[in-house]
Amino acid sequence: MLPPLGALRVFEAAARLASFSRAADELHVTHAAVSHQMRQLEDWFGRPLFLREKRGVSLAPDAERLAEALSASFERIAAEAEALKLRTKSEITVACIPSIATRWLIPALGDFLAAHPDITVKVIYATAAQRLRETGCDVLITLGADKSDGVLCERLFSRVNRPLASPRYLERKDGLNNAEAIAGADLLHDETTRHWQDWFAKAGLQLAAPRGPVFQDFNLLATAAIAGHGVALCPVEVCRREIANGDLVVLSEISVLEGEGYFLISKASRQKAVSAFCAWFKDVVDPRSGF
Template identity: 70%
Template sequence: MTLPFGALRAFEAAARLSSFSRAGDELRVTHAAISHQIRHLEEWFGRALFLREKRGVRLAPEAKSFAETLSSSLERISAEAELLKLRTRSEITVGCIPSIATRWLIPSLSDFLAKHPDVTIKVVYAMAEQRLRETGCDVLITLGADTFEGVVCHQLFSRATQPVASPRYLERKGSIDHATQIATADLLHDETTAHWAQWLDKAGVPLTPTLRGPVFQDFNLLATAAIAGHGVALCPVELCRREIENGDLIVLSDIAILAQESYFLICRASPQKSISAFCTWFKSVIE
């Protein structure tokens, strides 16, 4: 007769708890089921493993070492099972600058999760100046390439930045289709007035001593203000492609600045399968 492995779990619980009833509660079976399993195991050993007493049961002294070994082994098996479970269900931490997270990543994320139900995605904010090894992320979606060794950079789209405004602003202010008209419009600034100064200089418009208009700390705030009709903003046209295609924003000039810069998806070289799948998916999203 082979060792009844099915009875070992009942024996371990009963030995650890010194009770058939509590072992049954833990394993969600009856006291009688535990007793049956223990008797089956005792028949295999040819000896009693528990001393039956009026107030309950007590582990036989000669079975103590076996019970301790079994308990330790089951703990190791449980730990290995948890590790296997984690390896089967991958977690990817994606660091993403807010402008891309709100426009491209989050709106499409359900599509990736539907295609990869065993992958858990954790999305965290990344600053534009951060690089992959500084974030502790598996994937970084940001402005600029990463020059550190051991990483792969996938170019997503250009940062070419042009003036845009909402239809409601143009309805209120009239047609704006020349650089001099843009210069006198209500200008909206992203963190600093420097980009508007750069654009006006490229457009050949004389700079005023002070560029007026509200300054927004975050690009998402700037874009919201532009869509709401508060003025003309400088926005990366590829980043705001959906707003432009939907008609929420209208490009006012072909003159662009920052065209030499790009947004990138960055990961380690030879990434694990789930990370590679995410990178391939996201690149398809922004195409």
């Protein structure tokens, strides 16, 4: 038969600190509560466990081995409890390029956190040139596949680019329904004018140097297009929501960059929390999910 377990916890603290008052402070109870618990425990053992002195208490010699055993046991319990807590609560780091982070990951992330309160997610920026090993992250969402050994690479979006413009711009520039008309529009560029050159070549036109501002980041380009500054070549799958909402309109089915894509990348031997995140995000971007 075990002694009262609550009293044993109080006894261990009082023995370790050699003080009822300090034990009370550590356990967030009153001095009177500690004294009561110690009297109860001494009644159970039928002998005194502490020597009461004018300046405090000291451990009775017969109780020293009990105090040592309890301290060791509570330390082990605390260590095992912390280990279980860490196994239960996981943290994963997701590196994501800005275009996918702002359009798909961040807007939906609250749903994942609500469904998995035991998982903490840290989101950082990734560049299109990075690969999983370089980031040191659990998950990488980026442009282009990672063909490294031991990596699981899953396609999320096609990079098929088509001309897009906002209804606001089309009110001012009516009739942008063919390549010749688009050539006379205000063209917006993502990092380089080469993509527009390739598009016009595919449409049967040769434009040596298409004019218009060049944006370093796709988010900047998309913002400019939505604001009505011109026509931008954009990945239609990544911009699926803007198109569905009517913020952007597809002007032509002629496309470029058909062979490229955006990928979800993780280690092939991934932990449970990473598997849960990857399965969730693939469902988020699946066209059948209704965005």
